[in-house]
Amino acid sequence: MRLIITEKNDAAKKIAGILSTDGVQTESYLKVPYYLFTDGEREQSVTVGLKGHVVQVDFPPEFSEWRKVEPRALIDAPLVKTETAKSVVRTVKKLAADASALIIATDYDREGELIGLEALNLAAEENIKLVRTVRRARFSALTPGEITRAFSHLDHLSEPLARAGEARQDIDLIWGATLTRFVSLATGRLGSQFLSVGRVQTPTLVLVVEREKERRAFVSEPFWVVKVDLDSEGRRFSALHKEERFTDEARAMAVFEKLAGPGKVTAVKQTSRKVQRPAPFNTTSFTMAATSLGYSAAAAMRVAEDLYMSGHISYPRTDNTVYPSSLDLREALQILAQGEFAREAATLLALPTLHPSRGDKRTTDHPPIYPTGGPRKGELGEREWRLYELVARRFMATLADDAVMESNRVDVNLSGEPFVARGNRVVSAGWFEYYPYSRQKDLELPLLHEGDLVQLADKQIDARETQPPARYGQGPLIELMEKHNLGTKATRHAIIQNLYDRGYVHGNPVEPTEMGIKLAEALQEYAPRIASPEMTAELEKDMDLISERDLTKEQVVTISRNLLREAYGFLEQNRQQVASKIYEGITDDRILGDCPKCGTKRIRIIRSKATKKRFVGCEGYPDCDQTYPLPQRGDIIGTGEICPQCGSPKIKVLGGRRPWVLCLDPHCPTKAEYREKKAARASKAEAAGDGAAAPKAGTAGRAATAKKASAAKKTTAKKPAVKKAPAKKPAVKKPAAKKTAPKKTVAKTTTKLVAPATVTVDEEPR
Numbered sequence: 001m002r003l004i005i006t007e008k009n010d011a012a013k014k015i016a017g018i019l020s021t022d023g024v025q026t027e028s029y030l031k032v033p034y035y036l037f038t039d040g041e042r043e044q045s046v047t048v049g050l051k052g053h054v055v056q057v058d059f060p061p062e063f064s065e066w067r068k069v070e071p072r073a074l075i076d077a078p079l080v081k082t083e084t085a086k087s088v089v090r091t092v093k094k095l096a097a098d099a100s101a102l103i104i105a106t107d108y109d110r111e112g113e114l115i116g117l118e119a120l121n122l123a124a125e126e127n128i129k130l131v132r133t134v135r136r137a138r139f140s141a142l143t144p145g146e147i148t149r150a151f152s153h154l155d156h157l158s159e160p161l162a163r164a165g166e167a168r169q170d171i172d173l174i175w176g177a178t179l180t181r182f183v184s185l186a187t188g189r190l191g192s193q194f195l196s197v198g199r200v201q202t203p204t205l206v207l208v209v210e211r212e213k214e215r216r217a218f219v220s221e222p223f224w225v226v227k228v229d230l231d232s233e234g235r236r237f238s239a240l241h242k243e244e245r246f247t248d249e250a251r252a253m254a255v256f257e258k259l260a261g262p263g264k265v266t267a268v269k270q271t272s273r274k275v276q277r278p279a280p281f282n283t284t285s286f287t288m289a290a291t292s293l294g295y296s297a298a299a300a301m302r303v304a305e306d307l308y309m310s311g312h313i314s315y316p317r318t319d320n321t322v323y324p325s326s327l328d329l330r331e332a333l334q335i336l337a338q339g340e341f342a343r344e345a346a347t348l349l350a351l352p353t354l355h356p357s358r359g360d361k362r363t364t365d366h367p368p369i370y371p372t373g374g375p376r377k378g379e380l381g382e383r384e385w386r387l388y389e390l391v392a393r394r395f396m397a398t399l400a401d402d403a404v405m406e407s408n409r410v411d412v413n414l415s416g417e418p419f420v421a422r423g424n425r426v427v428s429a430g431w432f433e434y435y436p437y438s439r440q441k442d443l444e445l446p447l448l449h450e451g452d453l454v455q456l457a458d459k460q461i462d463a464r465e466t467q468p469p470a471r472y473g474q475g476p477l478i479e480l481m482e483k484h485n486l487g488t489k490a491t492r493h494a495i496i497q498n499l500y501d502r503g504y505v506h507g508n509p510v511e512p513t514e515m516g517i518k519l520a521e522a523l524q525e526y527a528p529r530i531a532s533p534e535m536t537a538e539l540e541k542d543m544d545l546i547s548e549r550d551l552t553k554e555q556v557v558t559i560s561r562n563l564l565r566e567a568y569g570f571l572e573q574n575r576q577q578v579a580s581k582i583y584e585g586i587t588d589d590r591i592l593g594d595c596p597k598c599g600t601k602r603i604r605i606i607r608s609k610a611t612k613k614r615f616v617g618c619e620g621y622p623d624c625d626q627t628y629p630l631p632q633r634g635d636i637i638g639t640g641e642i643c644p645q646c647g648s649p650k651i652k653v654l655g656g657r658r659p660w661v662l663c664l665d666p667h668c669p670t671k672a673e674y675r676e677k678k679a680a681r682a683s684k685a686e687a688a689g690d691g692a693a694a695p696k697a698g699t700a701g702r703a704a705t706a707k708k709a710s711a712a713k714k715t716t717a718k719k720p721a722v723k724k725a726p727a728k729k730p731a732v733k734k735p736a737a738k739k740t741a742p743k744k745t746v747a748k749t750t751t752k753l754v755a756p757a758t759v760t761v762d763e764e765p766r
C-alpha cells in the first residue's frame with residue numbers, strides 16, 4: 001500500500017478524492033482521519049494529513065524555567081525535537097507500518113520540504129524500508145489537473161533543502177529564546193507580559209520605529225494654495241494657481257485679492273497615455289491589494305489558505321509574478337466562465353490569443369496566484385468571496401489590454417496670474433473593466449480653445465501644512481520587509497501580528513508604542529546584530545550553501561552560536577542600561593494626558609497594590625485626587641484626544657476583535673446609553689450571586705496562553721492629537737469599567753510589574 005502524507009487534513013481528503021477511481025473510504029485512528037482508495041492503476045493508497053509541523057525543536061525541559069536558567073545557558077543548550085500533535089504522529093506511524101511506499105505531498109516550499117522530512121523520519125522509525133522508496137509530489141493547486149500531473153511525475157525529497165530550513169529553525173530558536181529571556185528578565189516582564197526579541201520581528205519593529213522618529217522629527221512648514229472655480233457657458237471646473245504652494249502668505253494673499261474675471265484660455269493640451277495592466281499576483285502584491293480592501297495581512301493570508309484548501313485559488317505563498325508556460329490560461333478562464341464571471345471570462349476567451357502581463361520576479365516553484373475554481377457567490381462567506389473575487393479579477397486583468405487615458409490641461413490667465421486646470425478620462429477601459437479597484441474617477445473639462453473667455457465663479461485661499469511621512473499600513477510594511485529580505489512569504493504576516501500581540505505596535509496604519517520604541521532603541525544600541533536586517537542576509541546566504549551541500553547545517557548553527565555568545569556578553573555588560581531604557585518607554589505608555597481637574601499634572605495608569613486592579617490617577621496626588629476607573633481587560637492606549645462632551649481624555653482599549661475608543665469619565669453624557677445597559681447587566685449578575693464585572697484580579701500575571709493575552713503596555717501621550725477612528729459602540733460583552741478601589745488608599749507609587757511563578761515557554765512564533 002502507498003502512504004501519501006499531506007500537510008493538512010483538507011489536502012489529504014481532496015487528493016484522495018481526485019486520485020480515486022471508485023470512491024474513498026474514510027477511516028480514523030485516535031480521531032485522526034485518513035482516506036483509503038484505489039487509483040487508476042489499481043494501486044491501494046491511503047492519504048493522511050499532518051497539522052503542519054508535528055514535531056517542534058525546543059530545549060530540554062530542564063531549561064524551561066525562565067528564572068532558574070541563565071539565558072546564556074541556552075546558547076549551547078542541546079536541542080530536542082518534541083512531538084506537538086501526538087495522535088497525528090501515532091496515526092502516521094501506524095499507517096507507515098503497513099506501507100510499502102511513501103509519497104510526501106506537503107506544501108511545495110522550503111517549509112513544506114522540512115515538514116516532509118519530519119514526516120519521513122517518523123515513518124522510518126516504524127518502517128525503515130520507506131526511506132528507500134520515498135518520493136515527493138510537488139503541486140501548486142489542489143485541482144484534478146495539477147494533482148494528476150504531480151502524481152504521475154513524482155520527484156525526490158530534497159534533504160539539503162530541508163536541512164536549510166532546519167538550520168533557520170534552530171538559529172531562530174536559539175537567538176530568539178536567549179534574547180527574549182534576557183530582555184524579559186532584565187525588565188521583570190514575565191508571564192503573559194514577556195518582551196520578545198527575534199531575528200525577523202526585531203528588525204521589522206525597527207523599521208516601524210524609524211518611521212515614527214522621522215515623523216516626530218518632522219517640522220511642518222505652512223504653505224498656501226490659491227484655487228478658483230471657473231465657468232464656461234454654464235459648465236464649472238476648478239483650476240489651481242500654477243505656483244502650487246505659496247510659501248509666503250502675503251504674496252498668496254496679494255494674488256488672491258486681485259483675482260477678478262473673466263480669464264482667458266492661453267493654452268489647451270491633450271495627451272493620451274497608456275495605463276499598464278497589472279502583473280500577476282504574488283503573495284506580497286496580493287496582500288497589498290487585500291489590505292487596501294480592509295483586511296489585515298494575517299487575515300488575508302488565512303482566508304487565502306482556506307481558498308486554496310477548498311480548491312478555489314492556487315497556492316497563495318509564492319514570490320513568482322510570471323505565469324509559467326505550463327499553465328493553461330484558457331483552461332483557467334473556462335473554469336471562471338462556469339462561475340460568477342461568465343461574461344468577463346467569455347470576452348477574454350473570445351480573443352484569438354492570450355498574452356498575459358509579466359512581473360519582475362520570476363521563480364520556478366509556484367505560479368503566481370490565480371483562480372482554480374468558479375464558486376458561486378453564495379457558496380462562500382462574504383470575507384472569502386471578496387478575496388476570491390480579487391484573485392479572479394486580477395487574473396483576468398493580467399490577460400486584458402492596457403487601458404488608455406486621456407489627460408487634458410487648460411492654462412488660463414486670470415488677472416495676470418497663471419492658472420492650470422487638469423482633467424482626465426478613460427478612452428479605452430481595457431483591464432479596468434475586469435479590475436475596478438484602482439480605477440480613478442473621470443474628471444472632464446469643458447471643451448475649450450485658446451483665446452476663449454471663462455468667468456470667475458468662486459475663489460479660495462487655503463492655508464495648509466507640509467505633512468510628515470505617513471506611517472506604514474500593513475501591506476506596505478510587508479512590501480518593505482520583502483525588500484529587506486525579512487521573513488518569508490509564509491511568515492511576514494504572522495511576524496507583524498506578533499508585534500501587535502506583544503504590545504510593540506497598535507493601530508492601523510502601524511504605530512509603535514513608547515515601549516516598542518525604547519525596546520528597538522535599546523537593541524539597536526546594545527545588540528545591533530539582531531536589530532538590523534544584516535543577520536538575515538547572511539543567514540539566507542548560508543542556507544543557500546546548505547541547500548547546495550557546501551556547508552552543513554551543524555557548521556552554520558555553530559557559527560551562529562559563536563556570534564550570539566559575543567552579542568550576549570555585550571548585552572549583559574549593559575543590562576542596567578537596557579532595562580532602564582525599556583522602562584522609560586513603559587512609563588511613558590502609562591501617561592494618558594493632562595489632568596482635567598488640576599490642569600498642571602498628568603494622569604496615568606496605576607495598578608492598586610491592594611486590589612491589583614488598575615485605574616487612572618493624577619500624578620499630583622495627594623494634592624489632586626482625580627481618578628477614573630478603567631476596564632480591567634485589554635491594553636490601554638492614550639489617544640491624545642479630549643472628549644468634546646466632558647473634557648476628559650479619551651482612551652483606546654485594545655483586545656477583542658476591534659479596538660474600542662471611549663471617554664475616561666464614566667459619568668460622561670456620551671455613556672448614558674451604555675451605562676443603562678451596564679446597570680441592567682449588573683443587576684442580573686448580582687441576582688446571580690456575583691456582582692464583579694471585572695475578571696478576578698491576581699490571574700493577571702499567570703501565563704496561561706501567553707501569546708494572545710499580552711497585558712500591560714499602554715499609550716502614547718505626547719504625540720500630536722491625531723484623528724482616530726470614531727468611537728465604536730462598546731461591544732456587548734465588554735467588561736464595564738467598574739468603579740474599582742482607587743481613591744485614598746492608593747499611594748501614587750506605581751505598582752511593580754508582576755512576576756509570576758512559572759512561565760510557559762513561548763519564545764518565538766514558528
Ligand SMILES: [Zn+2]
Binds near residue numbers: 595596599600618626
Ligand atoms: Zn490632577
Ligand SMILES: [Zn+2]
Binds near residue numbers: 646648668670
Ligand atoms: Zn466624555
